Amino acid sequence: MTSLTHPRILIVEDDKAMRVSLVDLLEAAGWQVEALPRAERLAERMAEVQPDVILSDVRMPGMSGLELLDTLDPDLAPPLVLISAHGDIAMAVDAMRRGAYSFVEKPYEPRRLLNILHHAADQHMMRQTTARLKNRLAQLSGLNRVLLGETPETIALRDEVLDLAQSGAAVMLQGETGTGKELVARALHDLGPQAEGPFLALNCAAFSVEGFETEMFGVEGGAKGRLRGADGGTLFLDEICSCPLPVQAKLLRLIEDKQVTPLGAPIAVPLRFRVMSATNEDTQEAVRDGRLRADLLYRLNTTLIALPTLRQRRNDVMLLAARFLEEFARVYETRAPDLSAEDSAALLAHDWPGNVRELRSVCERRVLAARRGSGSMAQALCRDAPGDDVPDTLREAVAAFERELIAKAITAHRGRMEAVAEALGIGRRTLNEKIVKLGLDKEALL
Structure with a gap:
């Protein structure tokens, strides 16, 4: 019935x-x-x-x-x-x-x-x-805003994130630099059962072989170790193919056992986390070259998400550009420049080797130039354009500095606004006012 x-x-x-x-x-x-x-x-x-x-x-x-x-x-x-x-x-x-x-x-x-x-x-x-349910989850998480775009590739990516979010399976994100791998990982975390837990992002290329266990596992009677910060949440391993081989062996044991033993401790400390990883390399080639352990790869790539390049989703370029221009116009307290036919042609003709990250930087340069009453998208695309990256007024420089400092504090304190305000030495109300004034997107930072 x-x-x-x-x-x-x-x-x-x-x-x-x-x-x-x-x-x-x-x-x-x-x-x-x-x-x-x-x-x-x-x-x-x-x-x-x-x-x-x-x-x-x-x-x-x-x-x-x-x-x-x-x-x-x-x-x-x-x-x-x-x-x-x-x-x-x-x-x-x-x-x-x-x-x-x-x-x-x-x-x-x-x-x-x-x-x-x-x-x-x-x-x-x-x-x-x-x-x-998918629509509601997308609204709650801001997924349509975070993974902005209407091309089939972008829609398929959002659907894949929604489908995989509730799974506890390991996810590997593969894509070129600037395609938003950590952003997708955070979306998976925010929509999953670990959403209330921490999101610990580690750059594997920065791991030290000598100091890894001390920094990550901790010391009995001393520092707890950074990996304890992933307990109950998500462990995100970025640039996994650049991880030193001796460290890869320790990561493999960590993922298999879900526990760490601080140096000098008699017993191990159990951990609960979902593991995600990211790379801009061909993992099979990295295995053949001896730079990535095959057994570690098999533990990490239970599910593989291939992120599309901006070249593959070229019809999203104008939508993304409009959003970034409005965002930086709020930061620098100016009006977003209108896009001329020449601007659109320049954006659509560019190959975007740096993907969405590059487009974002280009839009910031364009807004800074517009603030001075000049500039075009073609000029903003030239990285060597004189003075485009430097705010030309003290107010613009202060806004850029405050925006970066507050963003880092929000990320470091995982969105706990009382802790952010205390770390910055300002009141909670002042912090909220600055977040609105600077156009900061708290959800996109976490």
Whole structure:
């Protein structure tokens, strides 16, 4: 029996006697029923009725049931069940191939028809529930804002993040520099069951072989070690292919055992964390070159997310540029410059080797130039443009410095605003005012 209390159905049947029979059957079974004699009227009734399933005859004057099926959006429309007195195997196979939920022959067996319609309505309900949940999660996490863009590649990335967030599986993020690997890792963390826990990001290229255990595992009676900071949350290992080989062995043991033994301690300390990693290299090539342990790779790449380059999502460039220009205009207390046709052409023609990070820097240079009443996107794309990176007023320099300092404090204290205010030596209210004035996005920093 369907979990819907009163499922809604649209019946399309040209034979009046059959139409009445179907209406009586379904209303007796608790359905909300709307019946139409012609398929051409379905579109105007769909929005009002919002059916959970459509039941349509195949052969009708005007538009046939199969033609009606072809007009429906498979991603949005409810399931369509076809019913016909002229059915055969070939017709049923064709109907299913074209997207019909099921095919029923007349005269129908009432119980079988009701079961098919109930299952179809249940499927529609679950699909709508999943879509609402994903949309709600995206709104709660700001995912549509954090992973901004409307190209198929960006939409697919957001969907992948939402699908994997609740999993505890290890995730490896692979992509060029500037594609937003840590940003995606933080989105996975924020949407997952570890969201209330810490997010510890470690740059593997900076690990010291000699001091690794002291710094990371801690010392009995002394420092706890940085890895304790991942307990109950997420451990993010950036630039994993650049990790020294001796350290890789220690990381492998850590990931396998989920515990650390501080130097001089008699027993190990258990940890709970989800591990994520990132690299801009070909991991298989790194394994062949002897720079990455194969057993560590297998522990890290349970799920692999390949981040698209900005070149692959070129149609997102203008949307991203508009957002970054507005962001930096708030920081430097000026108006965002309008984009001319020449500006758009320059942005779209560029190859973006630094990806979104490069675009962000270009937009900051453009706003700084606009603040002085000059500049263009073509000039901002030239890194050697004189003076473009340097604020030319004390107010701009102070704003840039405050923005960087507050952003680092928010990240360091994991968004605990009382601790951030205390570390910066200012009041909580003053901190909030500066965050608004400088256009800082707290969620994007965490």
